Amino acid sequence: MAEIVLCRIDSRLIHGQVMTKWVNQSQANKIVVVSDELANDEFMLEIYLLSAPAGVKIECYGIEDTIKHWNEDQFESGKVLLLLPDLKSMKQVYDGGIQVSQIQVGGLGGAPNRKVVFQNITLDDPDTEILEELNGKGVSIIFQTIPEDSPMKFDEILKRYRS
Numbered sequence: 001m002a003e004i005v006l007c008r009i010d011s012r013l014i015h016g017q018v019m020t021k022w023v024n025q026s027q028a029n030k031i032v033v034v035s036d037e038l039a040n041d042e043f044m045l046e047i048y049l050l051s052a053p054a055g056v057k058i059e060c061y062g063i064e065d066t067i068k069h070w071n072e073d074q075f076e077s078g079k080v081l082l083l084l085p086d087l088k089s090m091k092q093v094y095d096g097g098i099q100v101s102q103i104q105v106g107g108l109g110g111a112p113n114r115k116v117v118f119q120n121i122t123l124d125d126p127d128t129e130i131l132e133e134l135n136g137k138g139v140s141i142i143f144q145t146i147p148e149d150s151p152m153k154f155d156e157i158l159k160r161y162r163s
Contacts, residue, residue: 004080034062035060063096067092091134
């Protein structure tokens with residue numbers, strides 16, 4: 001059975017910080033990307049798969065396939081960095097059985113009706129509802145863009161969002 005060592009929400013999915021900083025800090029040897037869009041784009045998927053540093057395996061599944069793989073074999077073995085593009089996807093996999101104890105929100109880009117709450121991280125009402133639900137189920141939620149930043153807890157983020 002694999003161990004999920006980091007569950008990160010980042011709309012950019014795999015990028016330099018994930019590959020050079022978070023993989024090292026978490027000591028992950030496998031990245032599982034959860035994205036219906038990426039799983040269905042053969043060209044972009046190939047680019048992501050080729051971006052893996054030595055010794056790190058990358059797998060990409062759509063939401064339903066991720067849930068299926070977790071429930072059947074729990075991603076086989078290794079230390080997994082579970083990477084999702086948004087909180088809606090996180091809620092779906094959590095409800096499907098991947099009940100992580102901590103979520104790191106690391107990058108949610110801007111759009112209309114979104115409010116900046118921490119560096120480049122924005123939230124909207126549906127996001128805060130999901131976070132409140134997960135928090136109410138005992139999931140620890142932190143906001144942190146890079147390892148050098150001090151993580152900010154969800155209750156402080158929620159105060160910023162509502163102010």
